[in-house]
Amino acid sequence: MKIIFTFCLLLFSVIIIKAQDTDEYISEHVECAQELMHDHKIPASIILAVAIHESAAGNSRVAQHLNNHFGVKGPNNNAEIHSAYRDYASDEDSYNHFVEIMETRAPFNSLFDKYDQYDYRGWARGIQRSGYAQSRTWASQVINLVKKYELYQYDDRPADYIEPVHAKPLYHHKKRHVSSRRYIVKAGDNLNLIAKKKHTTVKTIMKKNGLKSIKLKPGQKIKL
Structure with missing residues (x-):
């Protein structure tokens, strides 16, 4: 041992x-x-x-x-x-x-x-x-x-040496663009008409708004 x-x-x-x-x-x-x-x-x-x-x-x-x-x-x-x-x-x-x-x-x-x-x-x-x-x-x-x-x-600094002030580097992160566009449904509107007018697709509109039906109501606000 x-x-x-x-x-x-x-x-x-x-x-x-x-x-x-x-x-x-x-x-x-x-x-x-x-x-x-x-x-x-x-x-x-x-x-x-x-x-x-x-x-x-x-x-x-x-x-x-x-x-x-x-x-x-x-x-x-x-x-x-x-x-x-x-x-x-x-x-x-x-x-x-x-x-x-x-x-x-x-x-x-x-x-x-x-x-x-x-x-x-x-x-x-x-x-x-x-x-x-x-x-x-x-x-x-x-x-x-x-x-x-x-x-x-x-570093053999002189007694009266004053350190320079340096700005710290800034790192810019690209911000994700989030669309804030809204469309108010009018009488006679349907998803096909709105999609063509706003240069998008019916599928995209339904996905953004969580729509399960293509039926719309006048005055309804939808995200584009």
Whole structure:
């Protein structure tokens, strides 16, 4: 029993060690993110938050087997997993390539003119609008990670920096048009005459009004 318990305890310890904590992930990669920020003027907070989001803080299979922390697709030579994501020689290479994508590919490269290195909200929404992710909540999730782990502290913000106010994107849903037309039955009317006059069918009128008989009464209101 003691041997079994010891084995289970060791197994449990290995699982805990393998699953990286988000704070540990930040500590491990913050220096790289800050260096990239200083060289390329993209917030370290955004680099870290996107990496945390896309790699589950380094715990995803793609991050562990391919060193891919940003969900970048492409060919890989890894035999351990079958994946549509590209592989990197190191975590640092993945970080460098993410910033390279931002700098060299349209429409991401226009973001450097729109946002400064302290405006993590603007960057998150700009990256989403530029097509980095399909999810409408992607930017909000990244921004929430910045706030939750206070990643903005790594952006070297000036003490008097005032965050720009950005309007949240509005998603317009197409409203279904509901007809509100009514017709008042006159003496001598029948469904055939009304259908021809209003460019519809008898069947449609009966269905809209729940009619079981074709008989109508003068003054009766029917939906068209």
